[in-house]
């Protein structure tokens with residue numbers, strides 16, 4: 001028991017230190033990210049909302065979805081946003097053998113040119129984080145400090161909005177999802193959140209690694 005208690009925080013810290021959780025250098029900027037697209041309806045909706053505020057964001061795409069929706073993926077790039085790798089098949093690192101995990105990231109990188117990786121479900125082992133550093137030396141593992149909870153179908157849209165408004169501060173990396181599952185909350189929360197950031201005078205920027 002004691003061994004477990006001592007060891008776990010050390011492991012977590014080693015993983016934690018290898019990841020980017022927020023951005024320090026831009027005191028007045030927030031970094032909004034969208035996971036799991038491109039999606040046929042949700043992604044064009046997100047792009048339209050961002051356009052209203054001239055906001056830039058980062059899209060952590062699933063390789064399989066880029067293969068299915070290349071035109072939407074291209075639109076993300078054409079509108080000046082950043083993209084990141086979110087594996088080809090949305091693999092859970094805790095449940096995936098390392099070789100398969102790396103191979104899946106590599107496959108996604110054939111569709112998504114980026115030095116940013118976000119592990120699906122935020123679940124990655126220390127060995128996987130170290131493996132990524134070795135296999136993809138320029139790759140940064142990007143996590144977040146604000147989780148909207150838009151993927152939680154039990155969450156009321158208004159509670160989702162309150163989540164992001166109460167926890168976002170300058171330098172925050174905020175997670176939404178351009179996916180069918182998140183749609184009911186995204187549709188409600190994103191326009192209001194962008195308006196809130198705009199009123200705060202925050203620049204909405206893409207991540208740049």
Ligand SMILES: [Zn+2]
Pocket residue numbers: 035036086090120121
């Ligand atoms: Zn995901």
